[in-house]
Amino acid sequence: MRETAVEHVESWLDSFSEAAKGAGNLPWLRRLREDAFARFCETGFPTTRDEDWRFTNVSAIARTTFRPAGAAKVTAAEIAPYRVDGVAAQIVFVNGRFAPELSQLNRLPKGVTVASLRERMESHPQELEQHLGRYADIRRDPFCALNTAFLSDGAYVHVARGVVVEAPVYLLYLSTEESTPAMTHPRNLIVADDESQVSVIEDYASVGRESVVLSNAVTELIAGESATAQHYLIEREHLKAFNVQTLRIQQGRSANVASHSLLLGGGLVRNNVHPVLAGEGGECLINGLFLGTGRQHLDNYMHVEHASPHCGSRQFYNGILDQQAHGVFHGRIVVHKDAQKTDAKQTNRNLLLSDDAQIDTKPQLEIYADDVKCTHGATIGQIEENALFYLRSRGLSEAEARKLLLLAFAEECVERMHSAVAKELMERLIREHLLFLEQAPRVPSGPRITERAVEEVG
Amino acid sequence: MSLLEIKNLHVRVDGNEILKGIDLTVNAGEVHSIMGPNGSGKSTLAQVLARRDAYEITDGSVTLDGKDLLAMKPEEAACEGVFLAFQYPVEIPGIGNTYFLRSALNAQRKYRGQEEMDAMDFLPLFREKLALLEMDDKLMSRSLNEGFSGGEKKRNEILQMAILEPKLAILDETDSGLDIDALRIVANGVNSLRNPERAMLVVTHYQRLLNYIVPDFVHVLVDGRIVRSGGKELALELEEKGYSWAEPETAGVGASAAPALRRDGARA
Numbered sequence: 167m168r169e170t171a172v173e174h175v176e177s178w179l180d181s182f183s184e185a186a187k188g189a190g191n192l193p194w195l196r197r198l199r200e201d202a203f204a205r206f207c208e209t210g211f212p213t214t215r216d217e218d219w220r221f222t223n224v225s226a227i228a229r230t231t232f233r234p235a236g237a238a239k240v241t242a243a244e245i246a247p248y249r250v251d252g253v254a255a256q257i258v259f260v261n262g263r264f265a266p267e268l269s270q271l272n273r274l275p276k277g278v279t280v281a282s283l284r285e286r287m288e289s290h291p292q293e294l295e296q297h298l299g300r301y302a303d304i305r306r307d308p309f310c311a312l313n314t315a316f317l318s319d320g321a322y323v324h325v326a327r328g329v330v331v332e333a334p335v336y337l338l339y340l341s342t343e344e345s346t347p348a349m350t351h352p353r354n355l356i357v358a359d360d361e362s363q364v365s366v367i368e369d370y371a372s373v374g375r376e377s378v379v380l381s382n383a384v385t386e387l388i389a390g391e392s393a394t395a396q397h398y399l400i401e402r403e404h405l406k407a408f409n410v411q412t413l414r415i416q417q418g419r420s421a422n423v424a425s426h427s428l429l430l431g432g433g434l435v436r437n438n439v440h441p442v443l444a445g446e447g448g449e450c451l452i453n454g455l456f457l458g459t460g461r462q463h464l465d466n467y468m469h470v471e472h473a474s475p476h477c478g479s480r481q482f483y484n485g486i487l488d489q490q491a492h493g494v495f496h497g498r499i500v501v502h503k504d505a506q507k508t509d510a511k512q513t514n515r516n517l518l519l520s521d522d523a524q525i526d527t528k529p530q531l532e533i534y535a536d537d538v539k540c541t542h543g544a545t546i547g548q549i550e551e552n553a554l555f556y557l558r559s560r561g562l563s564e565a566e567a568r569k570l571l572l573l574a575f576a577e578e579c580v581e582r583m584h585s586a587v588a589k590e591l592m593e594r595l596i597r598e599h600l601l602f603l604e605q606a607p608r609v610p611s612g613p614r615i616t617e618r619a620v621e622e623v624g
Numbered sequence: 625m626s627l628l629e630i631k632n633l634h635v636r637v638d639g640n641e642i643l644k645g646i647d648l649t650v651n652a653g654e655v656h657s658i659m660g661p662n663g664s665g666k667s668t669l670a671q672v673l674a675r676r677d678a679y680e681i682t683d684g685s686v687t688l689d690g691k692d693l694l695a696m697k698p699e700e701a702a703c704e705g706v707f708l709a710f711q712y713p714v715e716i717p718g719i720g721n722t723y724f725l726r727s728a729l730n731a732q733r734k735y736r737g738q739e740e741m742d743a744m745d746f747l748p749l750f751r752e753k754l755a756l757l758e759m760d761d762k763l764m765s766r767s768l769n770e771g772f773s774g775g776e777k778k779r780n781e782i783l784q785m786a787i788l789e790p791k792l793a794i795l796d797e798t799d800s801g802l803d804i805d806a807l808r809i810v811a812n813g814v815n816s817l818r819n820p821e822r823a824m825l826v827v828t829h830y831q832r833l834l835n836y837i838v839p840d841f842v843h844v845l846v847d848g849r850i851v852r853s854g855g856k857e858l859a860l861e862l863e864e865k866g867y868s869w870a871e872p873e874t875a876g877v878g879a880s881a882a883p884a885l886r887r888d889g890a891r892a
Binding site: 550551552553555556557558559560561562563564566567570571573574575577578 | 674675676678697698699701702703707708710713714716717718719724727728729731732735767784788
């Protein structure tokens with residue numbers, strides 16, 4: 167173990183020992199955590215020398231002393247804006263802890279389980295043991311290791327074989343104001359058994375005044391044979407939040423999975439989507455939209471692994487960046503030796519609304535099979551002057567015309583979503599956010615969050 | 625007072641003078657045609673009137689109903705009654721045709737202090753105009769001009785014009801790329817919109833369109849100047865003799881390179 171890899175190693179050790187005390191005593195789980203913590207201590211946080219983190223400097227996270235977020239109460243009035251009509255269930259976490267009084271879990275159809283992972287670990291440990299930690303890679307990603315080391319609660323969603331849940335299951339993660347930098351490590355497990363169908367919305371938001379928080383979430387989504395799963399991610403925390411997301415998808419034969427991401431909030435966001443198409447004939451759609459302003463840093467890291475023949479994957483990401491926002495799209499596609507007849511496509515389109523906004527877009531294809539079709543493309547542009555003039559020449563104000571064009575650009579992503587409930591929610595948030603983009607005060611020029619020292623972040 | 629008065633208009637693009645002193649008066653109810661070879665400044669004139677800001681106005685004035693048109697933004701000009709049918713209508717994925725048209729109409733109604741139209745009131749008006757242009761309403765559920773054929777795009781321009789009911793309609797090469805059937809439909813649409821309160825400026829390279837939209841006046845624009853004005857017979861004369869005939873001797877050698885017109889109206 168290299169002792170220098172992690173700054174503030176004592177404080178991490180303190181936090182880890184503290185967390186371990188309350189973590190129950192399942193031996194396999196303890197081992198999982200300890201291995202992960204050892205791994206994290208070994209590697210420390212990634213640096214920009216690491217190819218996977220080339221465009222995202224997380225030293226602001228590394229230099230901050232985070233303590234596990236404390237218990238907090240969220241009032242009925244504070245939760246009201248986060249109620250969504252038409253969902254199958256809503257499970258709420260406050261500072262990483264299950265909040266049963268805020269959750270609505272009583273209308274679930276038969277064959278569907280939505281529960282706190284922590285509670286489920288106590289009541290059905292074997293059920294979780296076969297999946298938990300099996301897919302998320304603590305070797306590859308230090309944030310994944312950190313999440314696993316601090317694994318304590320999150321959502322567990324299980325849909326039994328052949329069961330179809332039309333309405334989405336809504337998972338809400340609220341962070342509250344804290345006096346010192348606080349971290350949560352939500353851990354979710356979604357299991358869709360063979361021939362089942364489920365959609366899940368994961369929503370990260372803040373209540374109260376801005377304070378430094380790190381939300382480091384990992385979701386393992388297992389889709390059995392011919393299962394259909396739709397995953398929706400919303401990141402809308404305040405601008406002092408660090409948010410690292412990892413969605414690890416394991417697809418069985420002919421499974422059809424879609425990941426839809428909407429990144430609006432967070433000062434520094436890293437969204438990892440890592441599907442493994444492990445069974446023949448699987449289909450995967452990765453669809454995302456990121457809207458950045460101020461000095462936000464929004465990093466989208468895709469890692470699509472084709473491990474079986476006859477699978478298809480589609481990646482579509484649209485980005486809109488204003489002021490000094492920095493966006494990243496890193497789309498890695500790995501086609502394994504046996505994954506013949508793979509059909510993989512990747513498209514990243516970006517609109518830069520200011521001279522200072524920045525996008526780094528990087529396709530990365532690694533193909534070890536010889537009969538595959540892989541394409542990628544990226545565009546970076548501005549609002550088209552022609553289109554703007556056309557709309558204005560019919561009487562729309564410049565602001566109105568701009569908004570309409572941005573909305574149309576964003577709408578491409580909404581169109582790819584399936585659930586009407588999720589679509590409506592996303593559309594509302596996008597509209598509100600475009601208004602915010604328009605009215606957001608211009609930040610004075612200065613270093614971005616990825617370039618700032620931690621003292622300034624706090 | 626005339627509806628449109630252009631006096632000594634000089635316009636530059638990227639430092640090159642494109643319009644070199646245009647004078648033109650258009651009264652309500654009149655249809656004027658501006659004819660000219662490629663590069664003579666026709667489209668520039670059309671776009672300046674619709675207030676595209678890529679142009680530098682170095683001299684002259686333009687008034688619409690006595691108001692300074694050159695001080696207006698594109699949306700203000702539109703709300704004051706200027707409509708430009710684009711030579712190349714823009715495709716905008718993600719914005720619905722119908723939604724866009726109603727938004728535009730309501731923006732203009734709001735500007736004029738009229739009540740906005742809801743979807744229920746708008747629909748019958750929309751249907752009526754669709755029928756006028758023989759357009760399929762399936763087209764309208766699609767995105768703005770997206771995947772439209774050339775003819776469909778031009779018809780969509782005239783549909784917008786029919787709904788927005790401008791005081792001054794400027795048609796920029798509306799005939800280009802149209803087959804004879806589409807041309808007839810577009811011309812019918814335009815003719816049905818002729819009325820004593822409305823003026824039209826029909827910009828075209830060829831005389832063909834003017835068989836269907838018969839102008840009251842024809843002006844020949846060569847190298848940024850109106851070199852000749854007359855009645856509708858001037859268009860026919862031009863057709864026969866070519867633009868070089870219309871030019872004054874002073875226009876010099878460069879202008880004689882302007883392409884001659886062929887009877888079938890195809891590009892030489």
